[in-house]
Amino acid sequence: xxxxxxxxxxxxxxxxxxxxxxxxxxxxxxxxxxxxxxxxxxxxxxxxxxxxxxxxxxxxxxxxxxxxxxxxxxxxxxxxxxxxxxxxxxxxxxxxxxxxxxxxxxxxxxxxxxxxxxxxxxxxxxxxxxxxxxxxxxxxxxxxxxxxxxxxxxxxxxxxxxxxxxxxxxxxxxxxxxxxxxxxxxxxxxxxxxxxxxxxxxxxxxxxxxxxx
Ligand code: G6P
Ligand code: MG
Numbered sequence: 339x340x341x342x343x344x345x346x347x348x349x350x351x352x353x354x355x356x357x358x359x360x361x362x363x364x365x366x367x368x369x370x371x372x373x374x375x376x377x378x379x380x381x382x383x384x385x386x387x388x389x390x391x392x393x394x395x396x397x398x399x400x401x402x403x404x405x406x407x408x409x410x411x412x413x414x415x416x417x418x419x420x421x422x423x424x425x426x427x428x429x430x431x432x433x434x435x436x437x438x439x440x441x442x443x444x445x446x447x448x449x450x451x452x453x454x455x456x457x458x459x460x461x462x463x464x465x466x467x468x469x470x471x472x473x474x475x476x477x478x479x480x481x482x483x484x485x486x487x488x489x490x491x492x493x494x495x496x497x498x499x500x501x502x503x504x505x506x507x508x509x510x511x512x513x514x515x516x517x518x519x520x521x522x523x524x525x526x527x528x529x530x531x532x533x534x535x536x537x538x539x540x541x542x543x544x545x546x547x548x549x550x551x
Contacts, residue, residue, distance in 0.1 A: 340501060340503050340521065340549045342445060342447070342492065342495045342497040342501060342502045342503075343440055343503055343549065344448045344449070344488055344492070344502055344504045344505070345447070345450065345505045346383070346449075346450060346451055346504070346507060346508070347449055347451035347453055347456050347459060347460075348382070349383075349507030349508065350430070350505050350506065351430060351433050351463075351465065352424070352429060352430060352459060352463060353428065353430060354420075354421070355378065358417060359373075359375065359381075360420065361420070362389065362393055362413060364413075364416050365393065369397055371396075373393055380392050382508035382509075382510070383452060383482050383507070383514075384481060384508075384510055385475065385481040386410050386413075386414065388481055390406055390409060390413070391406075414455075417455070418455065418458075421458060421459055421462060424459065424463055425463070426463045429463050430540060431540060431542045432542040434465075436541045437468045438468075445549075446470045446471075446495045446497060447468055447471075448469060448471040448472065448473060448495055449472045449473060449474065449491070450473050450490075450504065451474050451475065451487070452474075452475045452478070452481055453474055454475040455474075456472065456474035456475065460472070471491055471494035471495050473487050473490045473491045473494065477490060482511050482513070483511075483513035483517060484517070485514050485518035486514075488514055488518040499518050500520070502518075503522065504518070504522040505523050506524060506531070506534070507524070507526045507531070509531065509533070512533050512534045515534075516533065521535050521551055522535055523535065523537070524536070524538070525538060527539075536548070
């Protein structure tokens with residue numbers, strides 16, 4: 339029986355993938371290439387530094403660690419320009435009513451995100467009050483598909499992983515949830531998220547039946 343829900347942030351609660359893409363492509367352009375949108379799927383759910391490695395691989399470029407740290411920081415500054423402008427209007431359809439329903443049913447709620455900007459984004463869209471726990475990229479140091487982020491969420495909620503369900507839009511996140519021994523629901527397309535226990539396009543019309551297995 340499900341007692342806790344753990345939500346990925348980017349692509350599940352808000353669509354920040356478009357902002358990540360714009361900022362990464364700006365970096366790529368500065369380095370002299372175009373990071374086409376088709377490659378963007380590979381950046382979903384993976385850490386900032388791994389994203390940079392993927393970007394540089396696409397561009398066929400190699401840099402030292404020190405240079406990469408500077409590049410990642412610049413990308414994040416550009417990304418934050420978009421994040422500071424976010425408003426609650428950007429919460430994906432159906433999310434607020436789904437979270438409200440979970441609260442009413444006494445189901446615990448955590449965030450489980452690789453992003454170091456997760457807290458800021460939750461504040462911008464005014465969703466912090468829904469979360470009993472927030473595990474972000476500052477707390478979880480091992481990147482998805484490692485299960486650490488979700489296991490820490492379960493620990494903070496004081497729940498057994500088998501009683502938790504994870505909501506994820508990225509293949510790496512689905513693998514992380516499975517490795518944590520949790521149920522998992524893919525948000526997006528079955529072609530990419532086929533390993534999830536269920537896949538739905540989003541939270542519109544979602545009700546308690548969604549978390550019954
Ligand atoms: C999420 C996104 C990734 C992003 C990662 C780190 O998992 O899906 O695309 O790279 O967070 O985000 P950050 O905000 O710390 O750069
Ligand atoms: Mg995501």
